[in-house]
Amino acid sequence: MTTQTPVADDAARLAAFEARIAADESIEPKDWMPERYRSQLIRMMSQHAHSEVVGMLPEGNWITRAPSLRRKMILLAKVQDEGGHGLYIYCGTETLGVDRQELVQQLLDGKAKYSSIFNYPTLSWADIGAIGWLVDGAAIVNQTMLAKASYGPYARAMVRICKEENFHKKQGYEFMVTLARGTPAQKAMAQESLNRWWWPSLMMFGPHDADSPNSDELKKWGVKRKSNDELRQRFVNLTIAQVKAIDLTVPDPDLRYDEASGDWITGPIDWDEFWRVVKGHGPCNSERLGARRKAHDEGRWVRDAAMAYAEKQQRNNRETTERQQ
Amino acid sequence: MYADAETSWPLWEVFTQGTDGAPHQHAGSLHATSAEHALQNARDVYARRNEAVNLWVVPSAAITGSTPEDMGPFFDPAHDKAYRHPQFYKVPKGVKVF
Numbered sequence: 001m002t003t004q005t006p007v008a009d010d011a012a013r014l015a016a017f018e019a020r021i022a023a024d025e026s027i028e029p030k031d032w033m034p035e036r037y038r039s040q041l042i043r044m045m046s047q048h049a050h051s052e053v054v055g056m057l058p059e060g061n062w063i064t065r066a067p068s069l070r071r072k073m074i075l076l077a078k079v080q081d082e083g084g085h086g087l088y089i090y091c092g093t094e095t096l097g098v099d100r101q102e103l104v105q106q107l108l109d110g111k112a113k114y115s116s117i118f119n120y121p122t123l124s125w126a127d128i129g130a131i132g133w134l135v136d137g138a139a140i141v142n143q144t145m146l147a148k149a150s151y152g153p154y155a156r157a158m159v160r161i162c163k164e165e166n167f168h169k170k171q172g173y174e175f176m177v178t179l180a181r182g183t184p185a186q187k188a189m190a191q192e193s194l195n196r197w198w199w200p201s202l203m204m205f206g207p208h209d210a211d212s213p214n215s216d217e218l219k220k221w222g223v224k225r226k227s228n229d230e231l232r233q234r235f236v237n238l239t240i241a242q243v244k245a246i247d248l249t250v251p252d253p254d255l256r257y258d259e260a261s262g263d264w265i266t267g268p269i270d271w272d273e274f275w276r277v278v279k280g281h282g283p284c285n286s287e288r289l290g291a292r293r294k295a296h297d298e299g300r301w302v303r304d305a306a307m308a309y310a311e312k313q314q315r316n317n318r319e320t321t322e323r324q325q
Numbered sequence: 326m327y328a329d330a331e332t333s334w335p336l337w338e339v340f341t342q343g344t345d346g347a348p349h350q351h352a353g354s355l356h357a358t359s360a361e362h363a364l365q366n367a368r369d370v371y372a373r374r375n376e377a378v379n380l381w382v383v384p385s386a387a388i389t390g391s392t393p394e395d396m397g398p399f400f401d402p403a404h405d406k407a408y409r410h411p412q413f414y415k416v417p418k419g420v421k422v423f
Contacts, residue, residue, distance in 0.1 A: 031393045077373075084370050091354045094336070100356065101333045157353070164374075307334070310358035 021222045026152040029095040037221050038096050040214065041151055044223065045093040046103045051115035052086035053107070057291050058122040058284075059131060067125065074171050075128060081164050088160060092153040108293055116274065117200050119282030126179055126193035132172020134194075134201040134239070140165045141235045142205065150222030173242060180246035187248075194243070195251045202266065203274045205232040211271075233263055240264045336385040337363040339370070341377035349381050357382075 013032050020027065027033055056079050063079065066072035090100045106112040117135055122128065140162060147158035179190035206212055206228040218224040226234075243250055254267030276282065334356040340349035352371040357363035363382035372380065391399055407413045416422055 028393070030390070080369075080373070084373065087355060087370050088353055094354070099333055160353075303334075306358045306362060307332075310362065313359060 021150050021220075024222070025150075026155065027150050028152045036217070037223075040217060040221075041154065041223065042093060042096050042098050044214075044218070045089055045096075045154055046098075046106070047113050047115075049086050049089035049093060049103065050107050050112050051118065052082050052089060054114045054118045054288050054292060055135075056082045057288050058118055058120070059128060061122055062125060062128050065125065066128075071128075071175075078132065078168050078171070081168065085157075085161050085164070088157040089154075092151075092157045095153045104296075108289075108296055110280075110289055113278070115204060116277040116282060117204050118288060119277050119284045120196070120200050121284050123196070124189055124193055126176075126189040127197070129172050129175030129179060129190070130193040130197040132168050133176050133242070134172070134197050135204070136165050136168035136172060137239060138201050138204045138235050140169055141231050141238070145225050145231065146223075148225055154223075176248075177246050180248055190246075191248050194248055198250050198252070199269065199273075202232055202236070202269055205229075205235070207271065207274070236264050236266055237262075334358050337367070337382045338385050338388060339363075339367040340381040340383070341367075341371055342379040342381075343376060345378055349379070352376075354385060 014034055017027075017031075017033060017037075027037075059075060059079050059082075063072060063075050066075055090103060093103060094100055103112070107114070122131070143158050143162050143165065147155055147162055149155045149158065176190050176194075179186045181187075206215075209215060209227045209229045212228050215224065215227055219227065240250070240255075252267045254265075256265050257263075258265050277285070280286075335358070336354055337357055337360075338354050339352045341352045342349045352367075355363065355366050355370055357366050360382060364380060367380050367382055368377075371377065
């Protein structure tokens with residue numbers, strides 16, 4: 001018989017856990033995991049879920065102003081998808097032992113982070129195309145990697161989301177192609193929108209690797225398989241070809257092609273702006289939170305009614321059973 | 326705190342049958358007040374693109390699962406019974422058994 005101290009026991013469990021990660025095994029909700037793995041996942045997944053939910057706001061804004069029924073149906077379907085994505089990831093996060101209500105509350109209280117991109121305003125109709133193309137395009141690059149994350153429920157949610165995001169991105173690019181090949185005014189509108197969304201899209205991948213405190217740990221545990229800079233580079237390489245194909249330009253005088261690596265190298269990113277927006281001083285931070293709170297408040301009667309109806313049904317069922325006895 | 330905390334609706338597990346004749350597979354979970362409500366939400370959350378011809382919703386609390394610690398002993402009995410597989414058996418070359 002061996003007697004192990006709790007510390008030795010934990011060290012053995014950690015070693016076994018890390019061996020599973022190294023063997024590319026999937027970690028499931030009931031498996032033992034280091035507390036730090038659990039808390040990092042809760043942080044990352046809840047921020048991701050919040051981003052999907054807040055992401056509905058800049059686009060929802062344009063549903064009633066879509067210029068055709070076709071575009072309106074597309075936008076409605078896309079916004080509904082974003083709500084669904086939020087639900088998939090909230091449910092995935094709940095498997096780690098946290099209640100959805102608690103996460104929603106953190107968002108409403110302004111304590112939770114979400115992707116900074118949604119704190120920029122959608123000023124023109126072209127922005128709806130640019131968001132699908134660039135913002136969803138950047139999200140797919142990130143989420144394709146996360147579909148191989150070590151935590152099973154997160155990875156499975158990402159597989160589902162990636163399939164749906166492909167429609168988001170493709171409709172966005174088609175939208176921009178249409179504008180870019182339209183009248184000079186339409187083309188100018190597409191260019192103006194690209195000018196505003198280009199840099200914030202690159203910032204979506206987060207700080208440079210050297211300044212990203214969580215990255216190493218997330219990579220060590222197989223949650224992230226690539227670094228922020230690697231993902232950003234992949235997005236830039238993919239997108240520049242698409243920009244050129246429709247004869248638009250990105251607002252970066254330093255952009256150059258590097259023959260040796262085959263990469264498009266961008267000029268410096270304005271990280272001061274990034275941190276300003278992350279810390280709550282972006283153009284729309286308070287507007288987004290206000291809209292989310294309003295929607296939550298105005299939906300309360302629906303939630304109350306559903307609850308009251310379920311209780312009434314249960315009461316009726318009980319009474320029927322009692323009468324039959 | 327911004328608003329009064331509300332009680333969470335019960336959690337349900339959703340199973341989707343992709344095509345007629347296929348088995349139901351776990352798709353994910355959701356919150357709903359009743360079975361009927363859970364079915365409607367499941368349709369909107371997990372079957373927006375014809376992913377299902379049939380749905381099951383089950384209260385999460387009603388599911389009993391084996392635990393990861395069971396991995397060894399619980400499934401052990403199946404590990405040493407190669408004779409349950411056709412590959413275990415040798416027959417003369419050239420004879421068609423199936």
